[in-house]
Each structure stands twice: as structure tokens, then as C-alpha cells.
Amino acid sequence: MTNLSTRADQLAAFDRLLTIMDELRAQCPWDMKQTTESLRHLTIEETFELSDAILEGNPEEIKKELGDLLLHLVFYAKIGSEEGNFDMASLTNALCEKLIRRHPHIYGDTEAKDEEAVKQNWEKIKLQEKGNKSVLGGVPKSLPALIKAMRIQEKARGVGFDWEEKSQVWEKVEEEMQEFKEEFNADDEKEIDREKAAAEFGDLLFSLINYARFIDINPEEALERTNLKFIKRFQYLENAAREQGKSLGDMTLNEMDVYWNEAKGK
Template sequence: MSELSSRKSQLEAFDRLLTIMDELREQCPWDKKQTLESLRHLTIEETFELSDAIIENDLNEIKKELGDILLHIVFYARIGSEKNSFDIGTVIDSLCEKLIRRHPHIYGDTKAEDEETVKQNWEKIKLQEKGNTSVLGGVPKSLPALIKAMRIQEKARGVGFDWEEKYQVWEKVEEEMQEFKEAFNAADDAEMDKERASGEFGDLLFSLINYARFIEINPEEALERTNLKFIKRFQYLEKAAKESGKMIEEMTLAEMDVYWEEAKKI
């Protein structure tokens, strides 16, 4: 791996990127057509690709995906400058000012000796800045539900609304599990009230996410790792079945389970 670049070379690289962005916007037919709206779904896709690279701990891929996201940032800023609204300079200056405001323990007289106090100060300052009537007002509506639950819980904790001990959180999980089991026992063939069941299941998931947060496990990341593990094992099952001359859709569950157990040992 080459030696990391100096601050001077980093600034030169950023200047080069801005120059290339200007040239592409002025000369490339595809880049000339793009708008804030047309780039939006591409930015979301790039963000998920970065997430994949982080989950896989692929540092080279992380570097590439960070570059793609940086391209989108300077692209948005270039379009903003065309609208006489903002440019990359005002974007960066605004960010710097926000970071200074939200770190009064570094740039002011506020005391913050631990991470939790820093988070609480951040949320309080953010609430004042945005003029929200609710601490939860800053949670994006379009976030996936699992991530949104995490952010809701984190923001509530930021103003002191949280359990004190992890055993209390687990007791809540068990309470929600028992309520769901009693009302919607899978062994009972009685007709289920799907709307009520969905609500109770949501309560159970919310409490599990809360417990995961409390013990510093990222539930979204944990679930994605399980997804990847399932995919790997299921694809082994498919491959092994094919090599044995079997059609997976014609196999019994017991037959498939043999290959599944093999996959678990890999």
C-alpha cells in the first residue's frame, strides 16, 4: 500500500475532482442532463453499496464506494451553484460551522467527559437549531423501519428517556413475546386478527431492537450478517443438490436438511 497522501496532496486531489466535475457537467451529454432529482436514487444505491463493502470489511471496495459518494456530493454542489443556491464551498463551510456548534466541549466551555454526554448535547443543540417541536422531528420519514426504530430510540435516549438497566429492557422483550404468544399461538388454528397480530409483532421487534441498542449491538448490521449467512448456506444446498443430480424443488425437507447441516460446518 502506498504512503498516505499529505494535506497538500489531498487538497490538490479535491481540486482536481472539482475541475473534472466542471468539465463533465459542461461537456458530457449524460452529466449535462442530470438533476438533483435524477441523481437521488443513484445516491441511495451508492450508499447501500458502501454499506455492503463495510459489512464485508473490504477496505479497497470501501475506498471505491467512498469515491462514488464523493462524486455525488460534488455533483449536487455543482447543480446548486448553477441555481445560485449553494456550492461546494458553502456546503463545506456550513458543515464546519455545524460541527463547531455541536461540539461545545471542544470549541466552547461546555464539559463532556463521556460519549453519552456528547450525544445528549448534540441532540439538544440539534433540536434548538432546527426549531423542531419534537425530539423525533429530525428522523427521516423514508428511513427503513428497522433503522428508523434505532434512530427513534437513540434520540429519545439523548434527552434522558430510556431504561436504566439492561435487565429492564429484556423484561420488556419477554413481556412482548409472552403477549404475542398468548394472543397468536402458532399451534392454534383459530382465525387470526392480522391487524392486531401485526401491531403486537411490531411491538416485539421494537423491544428487541431496543435491547440490541442497549447492549451496543447494531440490529440492522446483525440481521444483514444473518441474511448473508443464510444466502451462503442456501446456495451451498443448491449447488450440492445439483451435483447430486437432484432438483431442489423436488427434494423433501429432510433431504435438504442434510445439505443444510453440511453448509453449517463450512
Template sequence: MALTPPDASNTPAGSFERLLTIMNDLRANCPWDMKQTMESLRHLTIEETYELSDAILGNDMEEIRKELGDIMLHLVFYAKIGSETNDFDITDVLNGICDKLIHRHPHIYGDTAVNDEQDVKRNWEQIKLKEKGNKSVLGGVPASLPALVKASRIQEKARGIGFDWENKDQVWEKVEEEIQEFKDEFNVPEGQEIDAERAEGEFGDLLFSLINYARFVNINPENALEKTNRKFIKRFQYLETKAKENNRQLHDMTLAEMDVYWNEAKKL
């Protein structure tokens, strides 16, 4: 027998209650939803997060709205599973984040004075360190983060307790130093083998220093690299299209011939 779907609401509380009701209905009656566990949902949640990221980078507000809804569904789903095992429910989740925000904003809900956002970040990290009982400021950086994102988070957390360069010129000097050290690993005498492990290490140092400089000039390195990826894909696909229109195969074309189409793509 079909269930009567809950009516739409014009208030945040009513809309959220509607989603909770639907989640309860699906968990009790839908074979797929009934079968899901936190582990089975995990990879889907990661995928939804990346889809939201794509929508944000594309500045597609309609897609952002949709992807936020998908992620909201996943959050409610996890809370529903938690309630079934009597570990936590959605009320616990919401009260938990509210309590955390209140505790970590003593300049709003207390008498702590701050001068700027850096003071706020510094207080946040210090409070977080006490809450979690971590022995290291870096203990809160997830080990499974992609390396580029992890480098950014490591640097941000170190900055939060005052371990940082004083100005961007100092950081750029470090970048140039790392460029030279990386280059030196390949400037070996004729016939001498390049130490691949040392070269890889120097390349890692160079990337880390570039990410650090990006932070100083307010560039998100993850966003910057992804935009470059997209730009390259768009230009390369233009190259493929033009080659096809002229009955050419890329592997039969010279680099100079391909550059003609590449430069056209850049102008577009």
C-alpha cells in the same frame, strides 16, 4: 477537441481541486452529465450508498475506497448543480458542515464539560433541537428511513434526552413481555379467528423491543440482520450446488435430505 485532464495530486486540497475541475469539465461538455438534475441523481446516490454499505460489511477496504470516491463524486455533483442555480456552491457546503461541527461540539470548541460519549450525544440532540426549531426530539428522524433503521434512530434520540431504561435487564423483561403478548394473539380458542391486525401490532412491538435490547448490548440490528441474510444466502446456495452435483431438484427433496447439505454448509 479533447481536453487536457488535470494532473493527480498528492495533497487532499489538490486532489479535491482536481475533482472539482473534472466536474466542471463534464458538466460543460458531457451530454450525460449536462442532462442530470438533483432528482435524476437521487436514486443513483442511494444505490451508491448501499454499495458502500455492502463493502463495509464485507470488510473490503479496496471496494470501500472506490465506493467512497463514487459518493464523493455525487456530493460534488449536487454542489455543482446548486452553484448553477445560485443556491449554494461547494464552499457553502463545506463551510456549513464545519460550522455545524464546531457548534455541536462545545466541549471541544467551548467550555462545556462532558464525562462520556452519552453526554456528547445528549448535548448534540439538545443543540440540534434548538437549531432546527423542531417541536419534537423525534422530528429530525427522516420519515423515509427503512423501519428497522428508523426504530434505532427513534430510540437513540429518546435516549439522548434521558428517556431510557436504566439497565438491560429491564429491557429484556420488556422483550419477554412482548413475546408473550404476541404469542397470546395466536393462542385463541378452537374455531376463533385470529385478529391479524392485533397480531401484526404485537409483532411490531416485539421487534421494537428487540431492537431496543440490541442497542443496550451494543449490537447494530441492521448490521446483524444483514449478516444473517448473507449467511442464509451462502448456505442456501451451497444447498443448491450440492443438489445439482447429485442431479437432484430441491423441490423433489425432503426437508431431512436438504438438512444434510444445510448442516454441511454450517460446518464450512
């Protein structure tokens, strides 16, 4: 394990990064050209790369990707200072004030006995700060649908709108499954109303995400782990077929199942 540095060392390292950012912005043709708009898609990419490293459980990659993301934060602060909008000090102090404001159980006289109480206080204070007419107003519109569903449900829970027991949530899952089956019966070959079936399928997914939340499973992470598992097994299938001089396109499903079952045992 890497020896942890002192607070003085951490501050010195951050000061060094700010100095390098100043130099790059003044001298490097690429860095000089960047804007908040041009950095935006790169920041999103860096965030997903950090997510990959976290899922892989690789500390060195996590450190590397966190460094890349930190560079972007410093970059945005530098551009903000050039435009006279904000700088690293003002945005950091604003963050500190927000953290103090949203933790009245630490910095004030509010009590919060558990994590759930902290979350509820956070959402109530956030709603007051932003002046949103809806508690859901703070959910970013561009979030992927699965993550957005999670955040919608979490925010609704933050103001007390939620099921009381997980058994109630599972009953809702079964209800939605039945409604979907009625719209899209696998044994029925007649043409279906796809728009209505899609709506029912969306309801089913939403209820499953809700149940996952109740049993403390992050559905986004669960699905991504399944994606990675499928990729690993499928690539094993491809490699095994290649070693036999075969192409997947020329194999029957039964032949592919042999290698697939081998992959499951790996």
C-alpha cells in the same frame, strides 16, 4: 498499505475532482442532463453499495464506493452552484460551523466527560437549531422501519427518556413476547386477528431492537449478517443438489437438511 498523502496532496486531488466535474458538466451529454432528482436514486444505490463493502470488510471496495459517493456530493454541489443556491465552499463552511456549534466541549466551555454526554449535547443543540417541536422531528420519514426504530430510540435517550438497566429492557422483551404469543398461539389453529397480532409483533420487534441497543449490538448489521449467512448456506445447498443432479423442488425437506447441515459446517 497505501502511503498516506499530505494535506497539500489531498487538497490538490480534490481541486482536480472539482475541475473534472466542471468539464463533465459542460461537455458530457449524460452529466449535462442530470438533476438533483435524477441523481437521488443513484445516490441511494451508491450508499447501499458502500454499506455492502463495509460489511464485507474489503478496503479496496470501500475506497471505490467512497469515491463514487464523493462524486455524487461534488455533483450536487455543482448543480447547486448553477442554480445559485449553494456551492462546495458554502456547504463545506456550513458543515464546519455546524460541527463547531455541536461540539461545545471542544470549541466552547461545555464539559462532556463521556460519549453519552456528547450525544446528549448534540441532540439538544440540534433540537434548538432546527426549531423542531419534537426531538423525533429529525428522524427521516423514509428511513427503513428497523433503522427508524433505532434512531427513534437513540434520540429519545438523548433527552433522558430511556430505561436505566438492561434487565428492565429484557423484561419488556419477555412481556411483549408473551402478549404476541397470546395473539398468535402456534398450537392454536383458530383464526386470529391479524391486525392486532401484527401490532403485537411490531411491539416485540421494537423491544428487541431496544435491547440490542443496550448491549451495543447494531440490529441492522446483525440482521444483514444473518441474511448473508443464510444466502451463503442456501447457495451451498443449491450447488450440492445440482452436483447430485437434483432439483430443490424435487427434494424432501429431510434431504435438503443434509446439505444444509453440511453448509453450517463450512
